[in-house]
Structures are given as C-alpha cells and as structure tokens.
Amino acid sequence: VRGAVCVVTGGLGFIGSNLALRLAAAGAAVRVIDSLVPTHGGDVRNLGAVDVESLIARISDPRCAEVVEGADVIFNVAGQVSHTASMIDPRLDLELNTVDHAAFLETVRRVSPSSRIVHVSTRQVYGRVPHLPANENTVANPVDVNGVAKLAGEQLHMVYARAHSMATTSLRLSNVYGARQRLTSDELGFLPVFMRNVLADETIEIFGDGSQRRDCLHVDDVVDAMLLATDDEAVGKIYNVGHRCSQSLAEIAEMMVAISGSKSEIRFVPWPGEHQRIDIGSFKTDSSKIEAELGWVPTIDLAEGIRRTVTFYRDHPWYQSSI
C-alpha cells in the first residue's frame, strides 16, 4: 500500500473513512470522493486533520475522472444504506446505488481502466432465503429496493470485469459497527441506534421479540477484508464478508448495556409497519469463500468490538450530537 494511489468513494462516511485512515497511515496517497448526502454517514470530521484530497460530489459527477485517473486501487464504498428510505423514494436509491455506479464504472473505464476496484455491497441483497447460512450460490431474493439496487450495483461491477476486462471485486458485508458511524440517524441500521442509546442511557427499543439473529462485523475487520480483496485471486468475484458468530438482537443489546455500564433499559415494542414489511428475520452469512481464497478471518469478537466502540465514542463526544 505504501506509495500507492488509492481512491475511496464514500470516503467521508463510516466504512470509507476508517479505510481511508488505515490507507493513509500505511503510506498510501489517498483521495476521497463523497457527496455528503445529509441523511447518510458522511462527515468531514471523520478524517480529521489527515492529509487527504477530497472531492465533494456524487460518483456520477464528471469531475471524478480527475480523481480516479492514475489510481492503483479504487475502493468504491459510496452508496445509500437505508432500507426504509429506499422504500420511501425508490428512484433515489436506484440512482445512488445503481445508476451512479454505472456512470462511475464508465468514467473509470475511460480514464483508468487498469485500476483495481473493490466495491462494497451488502448481505441485504439476499433478502429472505430458504436456507441459512447464505453463501454466494444462494439465489438473491431482495425484500426492499435497497437490496435490488445494491445487487444491480455489484452485478454491474461483474459485467465490467467480464466485458471490459476490468479488475473488479464486490464484498457483501453483514451488519457493520465501530468507530466513525453516524449515531444520530435511525436509518443506518440498528447497531448505531443501540450504541447511541447506551451512551445516553436511553431505553433501547427492539422491534418484535428480539430473537432475530445477525452476525455483526467490526469495521476494522471489514477494512482488513477490503485490503485483502485487492488480491488478484479476487478479480471478477463476489464474496460474503460476515462474522462466524451470530447473536440475537436482544443479546446484542444486553451485551452493549453490560459492557458500557449503561443504565439503558431494553424494551420490546411492536414492529412499525414500514420496518416489518421489509424484515428478513434471522440471517447468517457463510463467509467460507473469502476465508479460503483470501485468508480473511474476523479477529474482533462482539464483546471486544463493543468495548472498543464505546471507548471511541466516549473519546469523541461530537458523534452523539446531531449537528
């Protein structure tokens, strides 16, 4: 990585900023592109005083050409995360997660076709599947527009690998948590909401009985996976990236309360309709392919991850305020 030119789209957001900081610390020349959509996770403060070139623009913006030209590696992290937002404005989610990526791939093909590209997708593309754990040969059956749009986005990357000989990889991440996640939004998954609640000693509300299971990934493990995904072995492939251990939402909330020493209570509340309609029940990712082919394994268990995350936010209190 030392001396390599690395572009990170969505580089001011949660996963993107953690990656950009790791790359910069390792001696890469880092350039970020981020559109700072207000409801998304991007914030210029995520990169602090680190020396990184930034373009504030959507990845469909023609000015991205100058940023990607000559890049050794492009980490294409930009996208909309919210499942409920995708159901309220389907067009916008399709624009951000699919159409913009087509435009971005065309830009890269034109100005920097030999750049290595690692795209970030989500286990949300699977939706409800007949058997768990889901591996890469499980038929995707997305339950919301976000899952449809993200699946199309990763498939576009695979089309460009085959049709245009570009070196693309896509990673389907499970639920990610850790430092630099926007805690003040309800739209970025349950993990930042729970974390906000425990830090403020607020009641944690769990929809339904809290029995649905998730395999949560610490963002540092995700950054490891993204760096390993630049291997030649990964070109033209899609990988699941999830933790070997899963917990129920109730267990996750209990762990957060206990580890943080929070006074939060946990309350089980009825499902809001807009969430229940797109709920996928329990989910478990089979990540044996990336483990076998790229040697990635998650190294941070949930207890340790929660410990680190709580410490980070107590050291950086601005993440808990909504401005």
Next chain:
Amino acid sequence: VRGAVCVVTGGLGFIGSNLALRLAAAGAAVRVIDSLVPTHGGDVRNLGAVDVESLIARISDPRCAEVVEGADVIFNVAGQVSHTASMIDPRLDLELNTVDHAAFLETVRRVSPSSRIVHVSTRQVYGRVPHLPANENTVANPVDVNGVAKLAGEQLHMVYARAHSMATTSLRLSNVYGARQRLTSDELGFLPVFMRNVLADETIEIFGDGSQRRDCLHVDDVVDAMLLATDDEAVGKIYNVGHRCSQSLAEIAEMMVAISGSKSEIRFVPWPGEHQRIDIGSFKTDSSKIEAELGWVPTIDLAEGIRRTVTFYRDHPWYQSSI
C-alpha cells in the same frame, strides 16, 4: 377477459401489440402506453385500425396514472431489449428497464394498487450459468447491463408484491419471434435479422460457428403465457417461459431458408468484439414450473412458427422497409 380493463405498456411494440390485439379480440377494453423510442420495436401501425386508447409516453410519465387507474390487469411489457445498446449507454438501459419501472410501480401503488400486474423479463438475466437448463433457482449471473437492469426490474415487482401486497408476476422469456417484430433493426436479437435476410434473399451472417443453441418461442405462445400468468397462483412469482425444443443458430437459419424458399446463403463470420464480450454461449430454459403451476405449454414448434411468420411478413411488406 371480456369486459376487463387491460393496460399494456410497450403496447405498440412487438410482444405488446400481439397481446393488445388478442385482448381486444377477446372483448377487453385495452389501453396502451408506449414511448415509441425510435430504435425500439414500437410502431403505431402494429395495432392497425383496432380501437385502443394510446398514451405515447414513458412509463415513468405522471400521465400514466390516468391510464392505469381502474385497470383490472396491467401487462408491463415496456423496456429496452438491445444487449449491445445497453453496453454503449448503460445509464439509458438502467433508466428504461429499472428506474422507470420503479416509478411506474409507485404510480400503480398510488392509484390502482389492486390491479393485477404481469411484467415481462428475459432469460438474459441468467447470463452465463454453470448448468443448463436454467430454472428459477439458478443464480443469475448477467453478462451485460441489459441483464442487470431487467433482473432489477423483475425484483422490484417482487418487492412490491411482498412489501405492498400488490399482485405482481414476472416472466423470463427466451428468444421470441413472430408477427409484428421490427425487422429492420439489428438490435432486437438474431431472429428478426435472420427473418429480414430470408425475406430479401440476403446472406445470413452467423457469428462464430453457429453451434450455440437457443429455445425460440413464437409470440402467440408468449401471449398465452401472459394470459395464464394472471392466475392467482402466479402472484409474487417469477417464471421461466421457454420452448421445450432448442436448435443451434445454424439449424435455425437453415430452417428459415428452407421453409421460406429463400435464396439466402448462410455465411459464418468472426464475432464482432462488442457481441462476443457479452455472448452467453448455448442456453436452454427449464420451464417446468410454469407448465406445472399454470398449465402453459408451447404449442407452436419452430417449423410451424417460421411458416406463420413468413406468411405474415409477405402479407405486410412494410415491416421490411426502414421507414
């Protein structure tokens, strides 16, 4: 069907016009929406003098609300077909096959959420798959933007079935031929090109050795499938629709020449790069699900279908001129 209000999007095109004429003949009140994109298959002459209301607009147009309001059945056939065009302008294909369908589904949800919806997709969503024949449990691996966009379009219909309780079905059609297909475009598949060639005694050019196999469907069989797909059993489901018999491209060309009595010669030419990059090799659809659940079977074999098609175009010579 008699007395039912039926909307056909793409209703001035190849499949849409054949369906609209069948519906009108059966006594339905037919309304069509078609954007008449110049390079697509739409032509007002396809419906001739039949009494049908038409809106010339994209399906994302707000005026579609008036057309779909009160519809018993909406046959959502509109879309872009060309694989090569999708690679030249990915954004446009995603707009026409995905984003516009999201807008259309939102319109229907708002003004006519209980309408039955049958969406037309394509076996192109499968791309290159490890085992043939492909059934609905085969993981889609599209090789071009058109396959990505059509898959996302059908998944949107499934999302609206589950999340919004709308009665949608999507049909993955194999290669369709028959009356009212635009013969003068090279972008609508090999079947209309071969048909144009034999009618004009022109040389048929086959890319490669002509050994790749396809299961060709006569449009009248497709219309049967679309009508059967309005059954309650089909709600929220995707079905393959292909012929039980397949032939190589060389065999198909030979049959067309022999049956039409054409003087055309068949020549094998090297693959153009833009076609070879997105070629899927041989393909075979497994349609046992629609056969078992809806009782559909293709009734027109390729020889009979070619016979009918040649007769139709000889009776309607304007299809062979490019204006």
